[in-house]
Amino acid sequence: MFELDLRSRKPIYEQLVDKMKQLIINGVLKKDEQLPSVRALAQQLSINPNTIQKAYRELEMLGFIYSLKGKGSFVNQLSTQNNSEELKIIKEKLKKTLTEALFLGISLEEINDLMDEANRGIKRGEDND
């Protein structure tokens, strides 16, 4: 389920954060669904529990999940509290990536295809339960 690249220069916990974000964004993990426990996931992936812990903490800070003491971690309702700051950041990033893609010769058509794929992949919060 999680494919981590232990050889990557990107820290494992960051990879985990990204994977989780993807799973939530793609609707695989739905609102209020419980995440695997730190220890369970650590064992499953055979990595240090501290690493999982760190990833969960970051996801919480980003507003993707919330944690209940003694209960576990759960998926948050998103796309509501999107402060404009986050939006600005992702827009900036998107523009930068688009520019680089165009510069490297990727055609507008290809980009539109990617956009369709992305659009199809989305499962927004309101559709989920």
Next chain:
Amino acid sequence: MFELDLRSRKPIYEQLVDKMKQLIINGVLKKDEQLPSVRALAQQLSINPNTIQKAYRELEMLGFIYSLKGKGSFVNQLSTQNNSEELKIIKEKLKKTLTEALFLGISLEEINDLMDEANRGIKRGEDND
């Protein structure tokens, strides 16, 4: 001209690499144009020359610039050696960013606007000399 975030978790030299890439991609720095010298830029940004040097070295390995001992560092002719590997990576990244943007509620219209901006910003190699 260069705004570095010394507090960022992203290493300074990497920020420099990104900035330079942007400047080259956007045509601000043109083919064979000389970059600021290692020492000069170091003084201007009040960071260590070795850090600049590291950034320049990386840019050289990435094919964005070339360095002549005793002469200086210069912008390379790009968009020629685009190996497919790079293309694949940027496409993947673009798709991921698009998905996240759409998920966060950015409309297709806004994205198209960004794409126009990006397209206008591009100055490709053949326009430069």
Next chain:
Amino acid sequence: MFELDLRSRKPIYEQLVDKMKQLIINGVLKKDEQLPSVRALAQQLSINPNTIQKAYRELEMLGFIYSLKGKGSFVNQLSTQNNSEELKIIKEKLKKTLTEALFLGISLEEINDLMDEANRGIKRGEDND
């Protein structure tokens, strides 16, 4: 084990890169085998850790090793991503060296002997684990 020539015009870190490449190519260092730590090797060779680091970084960019923060540096699986560019370079170099050898009076027989030695010395990836 490592014989460095501190007087040589070739930078120490480059000598290190070459030595390591040889050790990997000759199968002395096998796939996923851990390299000596930056600090350990630095002490053993009585050179600065930064120099080792630079060599390891270069080996990583060349695809010969991979590094895990907090874990160490390890030999990569090779002979898979041989892009044709590298092949062209080594062929050119080989032809030049052969020409020089022949010119200096080394016989075809001697060269064939060297080729046998080289061939025997090779330990390719598939033999290693």
Next chain:
Amino acid sequence: MFELDLRSRKPIYEQLVDKMKQLIINGVLKKDEQLPSVRALAQQLSINPNTIQKAYRELEMLGFIYSLKGKGSFVNQLSTQNNSEELKIIKEKLKKTLTEALFLGISLEEINDLMDEANRGIKRGEDND
């Protein structure tokens, strides 16, 4: 006639040395033939005369040319004073290159082809005048 790569990381004077060696080895420059003067060559290649000077000095040290004060520089008779030291070095280098080539998957057949090419390219001293 001389194609120098000003962008290369290899110093210009070293490139010059290599080119000259090739020209001598390939018999383009024959025994006792006069080399272009430092100033002429400098102008032709539009590089600094000091750089030419340095290259000639090195070629002289290597035994490829000799210089007569007030006369100029001339091609030496080679393949006679090949001390065994030089031979050992080139053999070592050849073996290393062969090993790397084989490791990278270049076939014995291809290497034999390169050897034929090299052999055909050679014009030894005794054939030259």
Next chain:
DNA sequence: GTGGTCTAGACCACC
């Protein structure tokens, strides 16, 4: 413990 980044300051090679 590991690799990775950064600084301050020195020296070299090149042109």
Next chain:
DNA sequence: GTGGTCTAGACCACG
């Protein structure tokens, strides 16, 4: 003057 290498020593991030 330029880029390039190296050292000594500090601090951080990761697991």
